Amino acid sequence: MRHNFGAGPCILPQEVFKQASRAILDFKDGLSILEISHRTPEFESVVEEAGRLVKELLNVPEGYSVLFLQGGASLQFAMVPMNLLGDGETASYLDSGVWAKKAIKEVPFFGKVNVVASSKDDNYSFIPKDFIIPEDSAYFHFTSNNTIYGTEMFEFPETKVPIVCDMSSDILSRVIDVSKYDLIYAGAQKNIGPAGVAVVIIKDEILGRIDRKIPSMLDYKLHIEAGSLYNTPPVFSIYVAMLNLRWLKSKGGVAEIEKENIAKAHALYTEIDRNPLFKGTCAVEDRSRMNVCFVMTNSELEKPFLKYVEENGIEGLKGHRSVGGFRASMYNALPITSVHTLIELMQEFEEKTNN
Ligand SMILES: *Cc1c(COP(=O)(O)O)cnc(C)c1O
Numbered sequence: 001m002r003h004n005f006g007a008g009p010c011i012l013p014q015e016v017f018k019q020a021s022r023a024i025l026d027f028k029d030g031l032s033i034l035e036i037s038h039r040t041p042e043f044e045s046v047v048e049e050a051g052r053l054v055k056e057l058l059n060v061p062e063g064y065s066v067l068f069l070q071g072g073a074s075l076q077f078a079m080v081p082m083n084l085l086g087d088g089e090t091a092s093y094l095d096s097g098v099w100a101k102k103a104i105k106e107v108p109f110f111g112k113v114n115v116v117a118s119s120k121d122d123n124y125s126f127i128p129k130d131f132i133i134p135e136d137s138a139y140f141h142f143t144s145n146n147t148i149y150g151t152e153m154f155e156f157p158e159t160k161v162p163i164v165c166d167m168s169s170d171i172l173s174r175v176i177d178v179s180k181y182d183l184i185y186a187g188a189q190k191n192i193g194p195a196g197v198a199v200v201i202i203k204d205e206i207l208g209r210i211d212r213k214i215p216s217m218l219d220y221k222l223h224i225e226a227g228s229l230y231n232t233p234p235v236f237s238i239y240v241a242m243l244n245l246r247w248l249k250s251k252g253g254v255a256e257i258e259k260e261n262i263a264k265a266h267a268l269y270t271e272i273d274r275n276p277l278f279k280g281t282c283a284v285e286d287r288s289r290m291n292v293c294f295v296m297t298n299s300e301l302e303k304p305f306l307k308y309v310e311e312n313g314i315e316g317l318k319g320h321r322s323v324g325g326f327r328a329s330m331y332n333a334l335p336i337t338s339v340h341t342l343i344e345l346m347q348e349f350e351e352k353t354n355n
Contacts, residue, residue: 003338006316007147007291007329008169009189016243016333023239033239038232046239047228053245057254058171060178060201067200067220068228068238073168073187075218076198077103080164080183083220085111085138086210092116092137092161096153097124097146098322099166110212111138123323124149126283133159139182139206145170147190148320150293150327151286156180162206170290171199172248173332174258182206190290191331193241196234248332257332264330264339265289271343277301277350281323295325301353302326308352309345317342 004011020033027033028042036043051066060066069075080103085091089111093104095118107113114137117128124146133140139162145152147169157163162182171186178184182203189195200220207221216222216230223230228238251257269287272278272294281293296302302325309317319325330339 002313002315003341004315004334005328005330005338005342007190007320007327008187009195010191010329010331011333012193012240012244013247013333016240016247019243020236020240027239033236036235038229038235043235043239044227044229046235046242047233050238050242050245051228053242053249054199054201057245057248058176058178058201063204064178065202065204065224067202067223068233068241069198069200069223070196070234072195072198073099073166073185074102076166076185076200078106078109079218079220080139080141080185081107081110082212082214082218084162084164084183084206084210087111087212089138089210090114090134090136092133092140094118094128094131094140094142094157095120096127096143096151097149099147099168100141100143103141103143103166116140124151125281127151127153127286129155133157133161135160137161139164141166143168145288145290147291147329148327149282149323150280150288150291151282152288152290153286162203169329169331170288172254172257173261173290175254188237188241190329193244194237196237197241199241244333260336261289261330261332264334264336265292267336267339267343268292268328268330271346275346275350277305277353278346281325290329290331292328292330293319293323293325294328295319295323299324305349308349309342312341312345314342314345 023033054066091107092114095115104113117131119126119128141164143166164183165181167184168186169190172191184201186199188197272280277296278294317326319327
C-alpha cells in the first residue's frame with residue numbers, strides 16, 4: 001500500500017476512485033460520464049447536488065452562490081479584482097506566501113494594491129499579525145493556508161472591509177463561519193476533487209457595485225445566472241468532486257473530519273518535536289494541519305531518509321523547492337494510519353542512525 005502525502009493534486013478516498021471509474025464505463029443507461037451532454041438532466045443534477053453539498057457541508061447562509069469554474073485558483077487571482085475592484089480603488093492583501101504573491105500580482109491590472117504585511121523576508125515561515133486594514137479598502141484578501149510553507153491562519157482578521165479568501169488547501173478541513181466572508185475560492189485539487197475545477201462561494205450582494213465591462217467567461221454574475229453551466233463545464237471533475245463531497249458527508253461532515261485532521265497534525269508535529277533528527281520550519285502557533293513542513297537537523301541525512309521512506313510506501317514527501325526538506329500534506333482523505341506509518345519510519349530511521 002502507498003501512502004500519498006502529495007500536496008496536490010492529492011489523495012482522494014479509494015471508494016471515490018472506484019465510483020468514478022464505474023461511471024466512466026456506465027454513468028447512465030450504458031453511457032459514460034465522459035460522453036454525456038452537460039445539458040442532460042442527469043448532469044444538471046450532478047452540478048446541483050455538488051453545489052448543495054458544498055452549501056450543506058460548510059453551512060453556507062442564504063444569499064450566497066456556489067460556482068464551479070475553470071482556470072483553477074490562479075484565474076481567481078484575476079477574476080476577484082476584475083469583478084470587485086473599481087478603477088482607482090484600493091484592495092488590501094496579506095502577503096503570506098507565493099500564492100498570495102501571485103494573487104497580488106494580478107491586482108494592478110484593475111486598481112491599486114496595498115500589501116498590509118509580508119513575511120517574505122523570513123521565507124514566509126510565519127503568518128504576519130497586527131497589521132492594519134485601511135477601512136476604505138474595496139476588500140481584504142488573504143490565503144487561509146499556505147500550502148508551500150505549511151502555515152495556516154487560525155485567527156480571523158478583524159475588519160469591516162469585505163473579506164476574500166483563497167482557501168484552496170484547507171477548505172472543508174475545518175469548520176468556518178462563511179457569513180464572515182464575502183468570497184471564498186479554492187482550486188479543487190487539494191481537498192475537494194480532481195484538478196480542472198475551482199469552487200467559488202460568493203455573497204451575491206457584493207457583485208454589481210463597479211461599472212467595469214467584464215468579458216462573459218470572467219463575470220461571476222453571468223456564471224451565477226447560468227448555474228455554472230454557461231459553457232461546457234469540466235463534467236468529470238465536477239462529478240468526482242460531488243462523489244468526494246458525498247463521502248465527506250458520510251464521514252460526518254466537516255466537524256468530524258476536523259477532529260481527525262487535528263489528530264493527524266498533532267501526531268506528526270509531536271514526533272517532529274520529539275525526534276532529534278527533525279525540526280519544523282515554521283512558527284509553532286501558525287503550523288498548518290494540512291501541510292506539515294520539516295527538515296533534518298543534519299541536512300546530509302535528508303536524501304537517505306527520503307529514499308528510506310519511499311522504499312517503505314511513502315509518496316510525495318519531498319518538500320517544495322523553496323523550502324527544501326519535507327512536506328507531509330495531510331488532506332481529508334489521508335487516513336491517520338498513513339500518518340502513523342510515517343511516524344514509525346521516522347522512529348526507525350532514528351534508531352538506524354544511532355546504531
Ligand atoms: C495550489 C494552490 C493555488 C493554485 O491553484 P491552481 O488551481 O493550480 O491555480 C492557489 N492557492 C493556494 C493556496 C494553493 O494551494
